[in-house]
Amino acid sequence: MSAEFAAPGVEIFAPARLHLGFLDLGGGLGRRFGSLGVAITGFGTRLRLRPAASLQVVGPARLETLARRLLAELALPPAQITLVEEIPAHAGLGSGTQLALAAGMGLARLHGRPLTPQQVAIAAGRGARSGIGIAAFEQGGFLVDGGRGKESGVPPLLSRLPVPESWRWLLLFDPGFRGLHGERERQAFRRLPRYPRHLAAEACHRLLMQGLPALAEADFAAFAETLGWIQRANGDYFAPAQGGRYTSPRVAAALKWLEDRGWRGLGQSSWGPTGFCLFPDPESAASEVRRLAAALTGGGLHLEIVAGRNHGAQWRS
Template sequence: MNAAIPPVRTASVTTYGRLHLGFFNLSQDTQRQFGSVGVAIDAFQTSLSISAESQQAALDPWAAAILQRHLLACQAPMDFNVSIHHAIPRHGGLGSGTQMALALGTALNYLLDQSAKASDIAAIHQRGARSGIGIATFEQGGLVIDGGRGAHTVVPPMLARHAFPADWHFLLIIDKSRAGLHGQGEKNAFKQLAPQSLAATQAIQQQLLSQGLPALIEQDFTAFSQFIGDLQTYNADYFAPAQGGPYASQAVAGILQTLKQQGHAGVGQTSWGPTGFVLLPSRAEAVAMQMQLLKAHASQPTLGFVVTAAVNQPAYIHIEG
């Protein structure tokens, strides 16, 4: 049945970037694959508004393609005005594609009086092919864990969600000179990479249950940081052949290695990068490190350092009219 033309009103959605802290099942010896840990962050947002009227200004071709795909799937009229106020940077490992698809799809579905369930929207846009954390952070925020893919999975199910401690902050190390693997390149890499061993997979899964989650709930910064570091090592061993080493950017890699040598355990790369991160116990310590790195790398304008907290709330949705 074709969707009805909605009355004149506006739907606005604001959603947040996320850090993909790592997969915990990169073996092929189990019935499910992938399964991942992620957290919503406040440093980057996708914010947009859609109204039922003619497009007022040229729309970014990437967003326009997402919009058209969604309208075709809903059998809806094509006459909508989309205003994108902010967009998460693309190909940095911050979840830009999933959040844009969910924001556009959710706003449109509210205008069309259709179901706005995030997993249904994600399926339309083929998001969540391996990780469901961006879908889960859109719906709930905080730290989330998804169950990966089984034989009949459409979107990876969320297994756990918990508020991230407000005091803990991440310092992001951003290399603006390059992009992380995406699209067909990402698909090809997954086809070619050798699986992790079952023993290593079982070990990191046990650590997730016995150390990572308990440490988060008890706000044990040291134990949680160590788990993140070990999870990142498990992932880096797997992805290294496709990205030329444990991290996609050599500049970011050098900084992360130095931070490890200084005793920081919660260090790693989000998704395919090139964005790296270090977890710190307070905003003050994150800002202090940010200032140190800005000074030390003042001659490298392509490097950026951003302090961010976690977001423990879902995407914001507002309807006018």
Template sequence: MAPFSIASTIREIEREVGTLSPMQKILLGTDGSVTAILENVLGCRVEVATLLQRIVPADEKVAADLDIPEGEEVNHRIVTLNNGDTGETLMYAVSDTPLSRLDPAFRQDLMRADIPIGRIMQMHRIEARRELKEAGVVVADTELSRIFGIYRHEPLLSRKYQIINRGKPLIAINETFPYGTFADDTRVIVEAPARIHMTLIDMNGSSGRVDGGIGISLEEPTIVLEARRSEEIAVHGDQESAETVKKTAGQVLPAMGVNGGAEITLRHTYPRHAGLGSGTQLALATARALAELYRRPAPGSAPPCTREIAALAGRGGTSGIGTAAFESGGFVLDGGHSFGASGEKNDFRPSAASRGIRPAPVVLRHAFPTDWQILLATPTVGAGVSGQQEKHIFRDHCPVPLGEVQALCHTILMQMLPGIVDHDLDLFGSAVNTIQEIGFKRVEHSLQPPLTQELIAALRSTDAACVGLSSFGPTVYAIGDTGMIEAEHAAKEAMGGCGGTTVLTRARNRGAEIRTA
């Protein structure tokens, strides 16, 4: 086996996540004390916070790493290294140490919760060397995102090494830190939520208004993108999503009076045209990141509001649910647009064909119960309706009968909204099931392929309180407080040989989040 090369590994890491700063390269490749490096560079004392420490039998992997018999006792320690002045978490470290190789004084200090390993070794004058085993990129899960104050799916840099004493591994250590930490330039990171679009409300227009909609913001899936200044516009990541981001950046930067460009990296996305609003979230996240990156409208002034960002990005011209999900999350009801000869709209069009029309106003926003689980099932039946096909559907199927619009409004007002406010899942679920059969949602259901219809039928046979189609699909959602694991199994079985994905999530009662690193 070829010896480990940190130089070539760093080149591979840079191809995966982007350029590393000299400090990041040093932290990944050093054979000295990370604690000492951090203290010298930051000019502060590094403090340890112990998250977990216990004596455990070595499993097969730990035994192999430490060259000890499986089952031998090791001290398993999980700590964070923190900036002693600010409290910022700098590093997450997991270590395993065989007790049989420790003298009593070293062991006593190691078992204390407040001393970095490098400092313990210095105190005891232990002569040792560090042998780097591997380095790479890991993706932040819920726990690491909480520890570092970053978003899920952001990349972290990680390395594994051994401290060798007297020819034997004394300690095996795995250290991890965010890619955005110790970087040379400013980066703006945005996390934007998916949403369920439950239905458009009024596709009749005789009231003088049109559109309107209801929807729910979701914890998962999310879009995470990162932007930094550049001379040109460059986008890295999923190709289809990257096209939307590049187009949005090309519209937004000149509109904000910016002569420069941006390098934008898509750290996490979810499929386009699946009924979960990825196009709107990509566009809004891009515009919001660029506004923050270039401090528009002006340094020190308030950033543009979500509706202004949506206007810059050309989103929200039919449904305001995606814009509202980005702004505040939760359950949202929007009021549509004025309709007629002197209205904002004079015909029936989807959002993608409604550029230049302001986002619909939010009439009601309410926290959605987070103890109700939401199952998303997306069958592999090709992308949902979009483009010219979507325009033709609006043209051919609108206006819908006024009686259906009135029945839909009655169901929303007298069942769905009270169900949410009173935390009455049965009442809410009854409303969701009812609206699948009336108004424009009835049209959307009629256009689904057989597999999607079979998926809906399978989920309706479970204990879920309700089952619905998000936007034009193909994503189907089910909501319940019990039996949702069984519902997920039923969805997977229904999708069978054609395949598909499932996500079991909850409502997100907050909007998109942004931070600077």
């Protein structure tokens, strides 16, 4: 990114992502975590930035705190930053990372500074466990990172594949719950036992020899089976910290209903509470949503159908 990109004003849109699970939470071979995820349509964070003599933020306090940190860490000039659209916070959609990347990369582009998303993420304190949000910002698609080694910064991206255009993700939102974050999240990771090595080995084997080839060949059933297995293994491991395989009992009941109907590519994004279920086409997604909405008792859930997003952030000057 060079000086010719400097402009009187910049607008940036950073897409939401689903975090679809970890491969090795124990780090038995020296690298810990290893994430898979996907960028999605329908949700994103949009910022408008203009030059200013001092920092001016039109948005929540957390954006101003973040902006001040980025200005200090990256030695960037100030700007006026306006939040236009935001990913729901603490719902498992990557709101914190996308806000940081949108702000940092927006400031860099506004002022013609050659910064990378990785540099911005480190300055903002993001990407400590997963590189999926950064890769979603850069490229979109289905993403796998290599986890953290002893000397790692941001986990390296190992695989990026496009998601078939016809596939759809049903998102199940429960406004009554929030996923673990901040200090509570850090404490949860410290208190959980070491992840069983045989589960890590099975997850890696399934992803490499079933899930990724299935995605490359648009084999919906085999990909969904892999995704569901990894989600079940992760959910059962995190159950002591989040009260069960899923954070929200209402989301859990809806996912059980979908599983009983034969759907396999389902689970929870990050710490939730947002659940998801993968469908092979828009028609089956819409049909199942109608049935699920009729079957739900007591309400409380918000259902959205989105697609995979095969490109990253968008800019407009």
